[in-house]
Amino acid sequence: MTDDTQHKSFARAISRRDFMSRAAALGVGAVSASALLGEAARAQTPVKGGTLKLGLGGGESTNSLDPAAALSQVPFHTTRAFGEPLLDTNADGSFDWRLAESVESSADATTWAFKIRQGVEFHDGKTLTAEDVLATMQRHSNEESQSGALGVMRGIAEMKADGDMFIVTTATPTADLPYLMSTYQLVIQPNGGLDNPAAGIGTGAYRVVSEEPGVRYVFEKFANYWDASRGHVDQVEMLVINDATARTAALQSGQVHIINKVEPKIAQLLSRAPGVQVKNVAGRGHYVFLMHCDTAPFDNYDLRMALKLAINREEMVEKILLGYGTVGNDIPINAAYPLFDDTIPQRTYDPEKAAEHYKKSGHDGSPIVLQVSDVAFPGALDAAQLYQQSAAAAGIPLEIKREPGDGYWSEVWNKQPFCASYWGGRPVQDQMYSTAYLSSADWNDTRFFNEKFDGLLNQAKGELDQDKRKALYSEMAMILRDEGGLICPMFNDFVEGIRDEVQGWETNNVWEVMNGLAPHKCWLA
Amino acid sequence: MTHPIVRLLTQRIALGLLLLLAASAMIFAGTQILPGDVAQSILGQSATPEALANLRAELGLNEPAIQRYFRWLGAALHGDLGTALTNGQDIATAMGKRLGNTLFLATCAAVIAVPTAILLGLIAVRYEGRWPDKLISGLTLSTVSVPEFLLGYIAMFLLAVKVAAFPSVATIYEGMGFFEKLRVVGLPVLVLVLVVLGHMMRMTRAAILNVMQSAYIETAELKGLRPFQIIARHAFPNAIAPIVNVVMLNLAYLVVGVVVVEVVFIYPGMGQYLVDHVAKRDVPVVQACGLVFATVYIGLNMLADVIAILANPRLRHPK
Numbered sequence: 001m002t003d004d005t006q007h008k009s010f011a012r013a014i015s016r017r018d019f020m021s022r023a024a025a026l027g028v029g030a031v032s033a034s035a036l037l038g039e040a041a042r043a044q045t046p047v048k049g050g051t052l053k054l055g056l057g058g059g060e061s062t063n064s065l066d067p068a069a070a071l072s073q074v075p076f077h078t079t080r081a082f083g084e085p086l087l088d089t090n091a092d093g094s095f096d097w098r099l100a101e102s103v104e105s106s107a108d109a110t111t112w113a114f115k116i117r118q119g120v121e122f123h124d125g126k127t128l129t130a131e132d133v134l135a136t137m138q139r140h141s142n143e144e145s146q147s148g149a150l151g152v153m154r155g156i157a158e159m160k161a162d163g164d165m166f167i168v169t170t171a172t173p174t175a176d177l178p179y180l181m182s183t184y185q186l187v188i189q190p191n192g193g194l195d196n197p198a199a200g201i202g203t204g205a206y207r208v209v210s211e212e213p214g215v216r217y218v219f220e221k222f223a224n225y226w227d228a229s230r231g232h233v234d235q236v237e238m239l240v241i242n243d244a245t246a247r248t249a250a251l252q253s254g255q256v257h258i259i260n261k262v263e264p265k266i267a268q269l270l271s272r273a274p275g276v277q278v279k280n281v282a283g284r285g286h287y288v289f290l291m292h293c294d295t296a297p298f299d300n301y302d303l304r305m306a307l308k309l310a311i312n313r314e315e316m317v318e319k320i321l322l323g324y325g326t327v328g329n330d331i332p333i334n335a336a337y338p339l340f341d342d343t344i345p346q347r348t349y350d351p352e353k354a355a356e357h358y359k360k361s362g363h364d365g366s367p368i369v370l371q372v373s374d375v376a377f378p379g380a381l382d383a384a385q386l387y388q389q390s391a392a393a394a395g396i397p398l399e400i401k402r403e404p405g406d407g408y409w410s411e412v413w414n415k416q417p418f419c420a421s422y423w424g425g426r427p428v429q430d431q432m433y434s435t436a437y438l439s440s441a442d443w444n445d446t447r448f449f450n451e452k453f454d455g456l457l458n459q460a461k462g463e464l465d466q467d468k469r470k471a472l473y474s475e476m477a478m479i480l481r482d483e484g485g486l487i488c489p490m491f492n493d494f495v496e497g498i499r500d501e502v503q504g505w506e507t508n509n510v511w512e513v514m515n516g517l518a519p520h521k522c523w524l525a
Numbered sequence: 526m527t528h529p530i531v532r533l534l535t536q537r538i539a540l541g542l543l544l545l546l547a548a549s550a551m552i553f554a555g556t557q558i559l560p561g562d563v564a565q566s567i568l569g570q571s572a573t574p575e576a577l578a579n580l581r582a583e584l585g586l587n588e589p590a591i592q593r594y595f596r597w598l599g600a601a602l603h604g605d606l607g608t609a610l611t612n613g614q615d616i617a618t619a620m621g622k623r624l625g626n627t628l629f630l631a632t633c634a635a636v637i638a639v640p641t642a643i644l645l646g647l648i649a650v651r652y653e654g655r656w657p658d659k660l661i662s663g664l665t666l667s668t669v670s671v672p673e674f675l676l677g678y679i680a681m682f683l684l685a686v687k688v689a690a691f692p693s694v695a696t697i698y699e700g701m702g703f704f705e706k707l708r709v710v711g712l713p714v715l716v717l718v719l720v721v722l723g724h725m726m727r728m729t730r731a732a733i734l735n736v737m738q739s740a741y742i743e744t745a746e747l748k749g750l751r752p753f754q755i756i757a758r759h760a761f762p763n764a765i766a767p768i769v770n771v772v773m774l775n776l777a778y779l780v781v782g783v784v785v786v787e788v789v790f791i792y793p794g795m796g797q798y799l800v801d802h803v804a805k806r807d808v809p810v811v812q813a814c815g816l817v818f819a820t821v822y823i824g825l826n827m828l829a830d831v832i833a834i835l836a837n838p839r840l841r842h843p844k
Contacts (some may be wrong), residue, residue, distance in 0.1 A: 060804070061798045062612055062807060063612060064612035212698065245678055246681070246694070246788075246789055249686055250693050
């Protein structure tokens with residue numbers, strides 16, 4: 001029975017990209033040195049007026065304004081422009097209170113009471129109430145809503161509105177609940193958007209004026225916006241530019257002020273172009289090779305270890321990301337996460353030790369097939385070839401099998417025992433591990449079944465002492481790093497291009513383009 | 526007795542309509558072969574059997590395919606193409622905008638490309654084998670040979686980034702003035718003209734050269750007419766049929782085959798619209814796009830044949 005359910009979720013027809021962007025949608029970050037640069041910019045007085053234009057990749061004609069359906073980059077940005085969640089997470093991991101003013105929890109972290117901000121107006125003139133918040137959350141937790149935020153709503157047992165309070169009760173202690181509420185799909189809509197989910201009505205600084213899916217969106221400043229410190233430009237225009245070269249040309253020719261997804265291979269060149277700056281920030285997205293721990297030959301610890309030691313992580317960061325990234329350590333967590341233990345030893349390329357483990361594994365010497373497609377991550381084929389070379393030096397024969405991009409996420413990923421893939425990030429470690437490394441996880445794409453790991457994860461969920469929690473996560477990371485089927489060579493940066501006239505830019509690693517807040521916080525000089 | 530030309534035209538148009546009907550059946554059948562049904566695509570893999578059954582009944586999917594086909598065709602004839610599964614927009618409205626944009630771009634390109642190609646063809650014939658002929662052939666052949674996206678990027682680099690003559694993003698939208706639209710589409714029009722020019726020019730040249738072997742051309746020469754006059758007045762009208770054919774073929778290409786140029790210049794046309802919906806298995810939109818493309822192709826080819834029939838003096842003035 002369990003197997004059956006699992007099979008069904010593995011076969012889910014959701015596209016991997018949709019899923020990943022959903023995955024990468026939110027998070028918090030550690031303070032990075034460059035975040036301080038944003039402070040300096042903030043000290044200037046914002047100039048009001050003008051039209052801020054963004055050229056964005058990651059949009060399709062099939063998009064809608066329904067926040068529940070927002071899964072790729074452009075719907076993320078449109079949602080962020082017109083709507084607001086209860087709270088956002090700042091780059092340093094602290095909370096930025098938006099439609100909630102504060103939260104109080106019970107001592108066992110199962111009941112959370114959010115105080116809803118008063119006097120906030122929706123774009124249709126209605127006033128925000130706790131009932132609207134409740135209706136929104138109910139819509140996203142309904143299985144039929146197909147909401148991208150459904151996963152984060154699953155642990156909630158009960159919700160109610162009481163005056164200006166919105167109260168959530170969870171089935172098990174959930175120390176991370178406020179983080180979950182900052183999921184970008186959870187923007188508050190009048191009556192929860194039940195009347196017309198795709199109306200594009202929220203409480204954000206910008207009101208939707210024109211919507212052409214896959215082409216262009218126009219927003220204008222909402223006159224009655226509650227927060228005077230945000231929303232400096234009169235108009236925001238988002239052009240969907242999926243072609244990377246066209247996006248770059250639009251920035252260079254001044255047709256747009258900000259572009260997302262700058263390819264590492266042109267980032268250096270672009271930064272030398274006049275009037276343009278390249279901004280990058282280390283995120284939580286990572287490029288991976290996945291082995292199924294329950295399928296031969298990957299069910300052998302020594303073979304898995306041999307393959308982990310046979311990859312040259314530094315070379316990948318240098319040649320695939322051209323320096324716009326950091327090395328991975330075969331765990332899906334990096335320093336961008338709170339409670340990250342930076343004392344976990346870094347695994348490095350060691351062909352001799354790899355050869356030893358390979359010999360010990362008793363593998364018959366037949367080539368190990370690695371399935372790859374360019375949709376797995378940018379440069380996946382090149383990365384696989386580098387891997388093939390470094391593994392060959394350890395005497396491990398890898399055979400690269402190139403798969404078509406169409407159908408890769410439904411036919412190869414999470415189906416085949418050894419393939420390339422990518423992951424976005426999650427706001428907190430718990431969610432990342434629960435999504436893909438818990439034995440019962442829907443997307444356990446390395447078929448990692450480890451009772452001790454599962455036990456530690458459940459223990460950490462209810463552990464309110466941060467030091468103890470950190471120790472638990474550290475222990476879990478060590479288990480996964482050594483026993484798991486994840487080969488994580490690199491974490492990629494968010495790389496964006498902005499024109500010199502854009503002021504007020506801040507470094508924010510939660511998600512791309514200042515976590516979608518550039519239209520709210522930037523202005524034009 | 527009806528004029529034979531009327532009979533011929535009626536036959537041709539009836540044939541075109543029949544072809545369109547066959548194409549619609551093919552499109553419908555093709556999308557039926559795709560795995561999963563519409564209800565499954567709407568509800569996704571996590572759908573409960575009850576929800577699936579309800580939706581199937583609601584959409585009439587339990588009826589036989591033949592019945593559904595005629596219902597779909599009947600609705601399409603009334604302009605009702607249904608709603609998109611992915612974002613719930615009315616297909617006729619959404620696609621109408623995209624089709625309008627595509628036709629605008631195609632018209633702009635055709636207005637420049639067709640006369641230019643024919644004129645260049647005439648000049649090439651006039652100076653056959655000499656340097657103007659070779660220059661024209663060489664240039665047009667080279668623009669045809671370069672892939673469209675590369676032509677696009679080169680044009681963008683030179684005319685948008687280096688010299689800001691045209692915008693690199695050709696997105697047009699409602700509320701934009703007509704002349705503003707013309708300026709915005711400058712680069713894609715340029716690229717499309719370069720892409721279709723060579724084919725039309727060479728076919729014009731070949732068709733006229735063919736006629737130039739005829740006895741009546743020799744007569745015209747002996748009468749002492751100037752070479753260009755012979756070509757334009759005597760040779761060209763008799764070469765109209767093949768020229769019209771190739772022109773129509775290229776016009777059809779401008780409507781249905783420009784997805785690469787659309788992507789490069791971010792032009793909101795039909796191509797990108799179709800590709801996005803195919804990727805999401807949005808069957809009603811794919812069917813509607815297929816139907817529109819088939820109509821354009823068959824319609825333009827029919828027009829070419831009609832013009833060819835009308836341009837033939839032997840058919841116009843039967844003995």
